[in-house]
Amino acid sequence: MHLQQNNGQLKPCPVHEFALFAELGDAFSEALKAVDSDIIEYNAGETIYAAGVSAQHIYLLREGYVKLFKTTFSGKDQIIRVVKAGEIFGFDGLVDIRYNHSAVPLKRATVCRIAVDKLDALGARRPEVERLIMVRCIKELQHADERLLELGAKRSDERLASFLLAWCNTTSSASRWTPLVLSRLEIAQLLGLTIETVSRLFAQWKREGLVEERQQAIQIMDRNKMKQVADSQA
């Protein structure tokens, strides 16, 4: 944890402005203002929380990207999920004493964190809060199910193709160039592959003109063909 060095940027978070609670409408402003919470900034590679640590906060990602990952006994990392701005993470505290995965930003990220007991207290008075978390959690579960299908039943090229298609949709679809925040290693850890396999697939697809890459951004040149690759099982 690098909280100390972030103390300077630690300031109260206007919870009610946040997407999560915006859904609840204005009627709750007063209740929400009573909730303690703070904004924290992290640099890439710092640890927001580590697996096994006491789970006392729920996090809302305001800006940037955060990877959630688990580590095997032998030290291999598996990325569980990449959190994007506007999403919640760190539910564990609502059920368990400890986090069962680790959270690290991919690049500079600002989060808003709320103490679990404060949220519990709010939830007791305003049940809509828990309903909202329930809904988010179910969506997470559906997402996890989809990823289980990919890791369990798809080949390397299908996995990478699915990932790229999903990534270039959810992220800034304004420009056709999509910033690729993940390194080759991180993509590999997300898809259950090795860095070399990911690199080779990229190289091949670039040669074929399926994708282009510049700096930290990619572009899918032929979306239909990419979809074919994603569900080929040739």
Add this chain to the structure above:
Amino acid sequence: MHLQQNNGQLKPCPVHEFALFAELGDAFSEALKAVDSDIIEYNAGETIYAAGVSAQHIYLLREGYVKLFKTTFSGKDQIIRVVKAGEIFGFDGLVDIRYNHSAVPLKRATVCRIAVDKLDALGARRPEVERLIMVRCIKELQHADERLLELGAKRSDERLASFLLAWCNTTSSASRWTPLVLSRLEIAQLLGLTIETVSRLFAQWKREGLVEERQQAIQIMDRNKMKQVADSQA
């Protein structure tokens, strides 16, 4: 769906007796009795619901085992989760219009199902219900995370060993013999392997005396060694 042929066994379900709501205490009996719900029995292989179908019910498994699975474009099944007695499944209706996976009993199973709109109505009056579902859902998510780690970062023998250890814990730990409800194919679909790979591992471990098998039951002879296999990454 094979609801028609089960109409004979369709009877009102005493919701308040069910484990899910037992946690809520007696104070809710009256409220819970007002909820429409029914018990349905299914035989192995029948479909409780299929992916893509309108999601109008939440299910509580009273007895038996149910597999939840997704199917790839090319027809391969991936088992997402094996539901055991006392657990809930089919959350999708609370968020989506359709189920995004299919549910089929492994052997004869009895479920209690509640219409989503009825549950919503109950939840509006009794927020504890939604909190309970939220908690269950978070646990599901943690479980899914663990499985993502296994599918993404572990070898075949590690996956099977982890599975067997988990299976023989959660199930009837009374006798040292644990009924193995899953076929080789289903174990393969759960672990992202092929039937042959699973069979070969079983054969090898039986030769080594690590496990024994008779009828539909298994027994881990050396739990410590099995744990070593589960986290070897040799």
Add this chain to the structure above:
DNA sequence: CGCTCTCTTGAGTATCCTCAAGACAAGTGG
């Protein structure tokens, strides 16, 4: 007894990993 279904076992192969060397970019210090 023969049928079907699941499971086992073997042989060959494909996919993906490991190991290793080199390319490339960015940053550091002389």
Add this chain to the structure above:
DNA sequence: CCACTTGTCTTGAGGATACTCAAGAGAGCG
């Protein structure tokens, strides 16, 4: 400004894990 370092990425060669294909064994059932 250039050598040098560092880290990420690329590319190749070889090999291991797990898959495919195929045949046979075993169990259950009519």
